[in-house]
Amino acid sequence: MEDLSLGHNETFYATVTARNHGHLQLTCGLVSNGVLVDLTDPNATLAWAKDGSSPPTDMQFSSSPASVEGYYGGFFDPESHIVSYTVSVTNDGGQTLQVRISTREHANCF
Secondary structure (H helix, E strand, C coil): CCCCCCCCCCEECCEEEEECCCCCCCEEEEECCCEECCCCCCECCCCEEEECCCCCCCCCCCCCCCCCCEEEECCECCCCCCCEEEEEEECCCCCEEEEEEECCCEECCC
């Protein structure tokens, strides 16, 4: 497929056709459920993220070396929706932990 133009917010479908050249020359085919092309970033205009586990406060420090909690919200994508987030936590030594979580407004995932 050359010169295929994928337009924003358009759904494209793949079609597969199989044909044998036997005595009956049978043909069968399938069509995919489609792929939505989303060329825009998720909207973060109303997005927020806080440290700690007690909305709406933002935790400033912790005496617990074993856990970190956070919560977030306000992210959205009008075309394809958000299915997961990657949350990163970096300590003062520069070590980073990344966790992928499904969409939820509140997450205790670390």
